[in-house]
Each structure stands twice: as structure tokens, then as C-alpha cells.
Amino acid sequence: MSKVYDRLEKCFKQVREKTDFQPKVALILGSGLGDFANEIKVEAEIPYGDIDGFPVSTVAGHDGRFIFGYVGSVPVVCMKGRVHYYEGYAMEDVVLPTRLMHMMGAEILFLTNAAGGVGDDMEAGDLMMITDHIACFVPNPLIGPNPEELGTRFPDMSEIYGKDLRELIRSTAAEKGIDLKEGVYCQLTGPSYESPAEIRMVKTFGGDAVGMSTAVEAIAGRHAGMRICGISLISNKAAGLSATPLSHKEVQEAADKASAKFKTLVREIITKM
Numbered sequence: 001m002s003k004v005y006d007r008l009e010k011c012f013k014q015v016r017e018k019t020d021f022q023p024k025v026a027l028i029l030g031s032g033l034g035d036f037a038n039e040i041k042v043e044a045e046i047p048y049g050d051i052d053g054f055p056v057s058t059v060a061g062h063d064g065r066f067i068f069g070y071v072g073s074v075p076v077v078c079m080k081g082r083v084h085y086y087e088g089y090a091m092e093d094v095v096l097p098t099r100l101m102h103m104m105g106a107e108i109l110f111l112t113n114a115a116g117g118v119g120d121d122m123e124a125g126d127l128m129m130i131t132d133h134i135a136c137f138v139p140n141p142l143i144g145p146n147p148e149e150l151g152t153r154f155p156d157m158s159e160i161y162g163k164d165l166r167e168l169i170r171s172t173a174a175e176k177g178i179d180l181k182e183g184v185y186c187q188l189t190g191p192s193y194e195s196p197a198e199i200r201m202v203k204t205f206g207g208d209a210v211g212m213s214t215a216v217e218a219i220a221g222r223h224a225g226m227r228i229c230g231i232s233l234i235s236n237k238a239a240g241l242s243a244t245p246l247s248h249k250e251v252q253e254a255a256d257k258a259s260a261k262f263k264t265l266v267r268e269i270i271t272k273m
Contacts, residue, residue: 002147004092004099007053011096012103014051019044021068023077025273026098026106026226027266028217030082030113032252033233035259037080039267040069048081054100055093057081072271077101084213085138086191095141095220099150102224108165108273109221111214111230112266116238118199119183119208123234125258126181127265128209129169130161130230134186134202135215142223151223160222165229165273172268178261183208185232187215199238210238231266233258 021043029036046066048056057064067078079101085094098109111130117123146153173180186202188194190212194202202210209232218228 002145002149004145004147005149008096008099008103011051011054011100015046015066015100015104018046018050019068021075021077022105023068023075023101024106025071025074025076025108025110025270026101027076027078027110027270028082028098028112029078029080030213030233032114032235032256033112033262034063034080036263036266037067037078039263040067040071040076040078042067042069044068055083055089055096057083058087071267074270074273076270077104077106082213082217084190085216086189086212091139091141091143091216095216098217098220099224102221102226107227109217109226109228110266110270111217111228113185113211113214113230113232114235115185115209115211115232116194116199116236117208117234118186118203118210118238119181122181122183122208122237124236126234127173127178127258127262128181128183128185128232128234129166130185130214130232131166131182132161132184133215133218134184134205134207135219137186137188138216141216141220151225155223157219157222160218160228161230162227165227168272169229169231169269172272173265176264176268178265180265181208181234185214185230186210188212194238202238209234231262233262
């Protein structure tokens with residue numbers, strides 16, 4: 001048994017000592033988006049700090065707990081706050097929660113984040129469905145010995161964000177009258193915001209939004225056989241595209257303003273999964 005899988009099993013055992021809840025959907029809430037947890041009919045909660053060996057969120061806007069419950073009739077495990085590579089964690093730690101939620105039984109990974117808008121049509125407050133991602137600027141979470149219990153050594157990434165889930169998101173947004181952008185998300189390391197030159201590079205590479213999470217979790221989830229979908233809240237124009245200096249406060253304020261439509265869209269999507 002690999003060290004990675006052994007650690008996962010130890011974390012899983014501790015979770016099962018606290019709850020036997022079986023989720024179908026794993027939902028990760030990004031910066032400023034934790035209020036969606038109020039939409040869940042809660043069955044159990046586990047602070048990350050109660051799981052030995054589990055990475056703990058250190059960023060404002062990331063509460064740091066698993067919430068188990070129902071959105072409509074769909075059983076969900078929700079991460080109210082994620083951990084990031086820039087917090088000093090090894091990439092193995094960053095994707096451990098994703099792998100653990102899969103071990104709990106989750107078949108679908110629903111990723112959300114706050115991101116900087118790079119595309120010409122991206123404005124603060126927009127919601128963008130992730131159609132693909134660029135992850136070559138951060139360490140791949142699959143580097144190192146491959147835990148065969150989780151997936152193959154060389155997993156295919158030609159369709160990370162599944163067509164069926166993308167169509168579900170698209171049709172649900174149209175049904176609810178919510179304007180939904182679509183685009184490619186690019187993950188950089190952070191924690192500093194990107195320079196204008198870096199944003200020009202991302203745009204040249206085909207990126208529409210940029211952030212500090214999500215893509216590595218999608219890779220780990222896809223490696224484990226999960227179905228993946230994602231939505232970015234565009235919290236600001238990226239560096240060099242706006243006269244306003246970037247700040248984490250701006251991210252949280254944009255999330256607050258877009259909260260109602262974000263919660264409506266995510267809730268309706270999950271109820272149809």
C-alpha cells in the first residue's frame with residue numbers, strides 16, 4: 001500500500017468514527033463563497049482540525065470544515081474552505097481532501113472559486129463555467145509514486161470537465177435567467193496576485209480567468225475517476241486590466257454581491273445531479 005493511500009485510509013477511518021454519511025456530490029467552496037453552506041440540510045459537521053494529519057485552512061473566508069447533508073434530496077459533502085499550495089502545504093496535502101471525499105463515496109466533484117477575469121468579456125460579479133484548465137504553472141499533484149489504489153499512472157485529461165455536467169450547468173443557468181460566461185481557468189501558485197505581464201501571458205495561452213486553486217483538485221479527482229465540473233466567480237479584472245489595485249477584500253466583496261445568483265445556480269445544479 002502506498003504512503004499516500006495509507007494516510008488517506010487513516011483520515012477516512014477518523015471520519016467514519018464521526019459519521020457514516022454517504023455523499024454523492026463533493027462540493028468545494030472557494031474564497032467568499034462559504035455562505036452556500038447555509039443551503040445544506042446539515043446531518044453532520046467535522047472541523048478539519050479534528051482529523052489527525054489533515055491540512056487546515058489558514059485563509060480568511062475559508063472556515064475549514066466538512067459539512068455533510070442534503071441539497072434537495074442529493075447527499076453532499078461540502079468543504080467550507082479549501083487548502084492552497086501557497087499556504088506552504090505539499091501538493092499531496094492540497095489534494096488530500098478531494099481524494100478523501102471520493103473515498104467517502106462522492107462520484108461528482110463540483111469545484112468553485114473566486115478568480116480574476118482575463119477574458120475581454122469578463123467583469124466583476126460574473127459567473128464563469130469552467131470548460132477546461134491550464135495547470136502547467138503549478139506542480140502536478142500526481143508527481144511521485146502513483147497510488148495504484150486511486151488511479152492509473154497516466155490518466156487521460158482530454159475532457160476533465162465532463163460534457164454532460166457542462167450541459168447541465170448551461171441549461172440550469174438559462175432556466176433561471178442567470179447570465180453564465182464560459183471559459184478556461186488558469187491556476188498559478190499565488191499568494192501574490194499576478195503581474196500585468198503574467199496576465200498577458202495567460203491571455204495569450206487562452207486563459208479566461210486566473211486563480212490559485214481548483215485545477216490541481218480537478219486533476220486529482222479525474223485521476224480517481226470522479227466526474228468534474230466547476231464555476232468561477234469573477235471577483236475582479238485581473239492585473240493590468242483595471243486601474244484598481246487587487247486585494248483579498250475586493251474578492252470577498254464581489255462574492256457577497258454575487259452571492260444570491262451563485263447560491264441559486266449551485267443549488268439548482270446539484271438538485272439535478
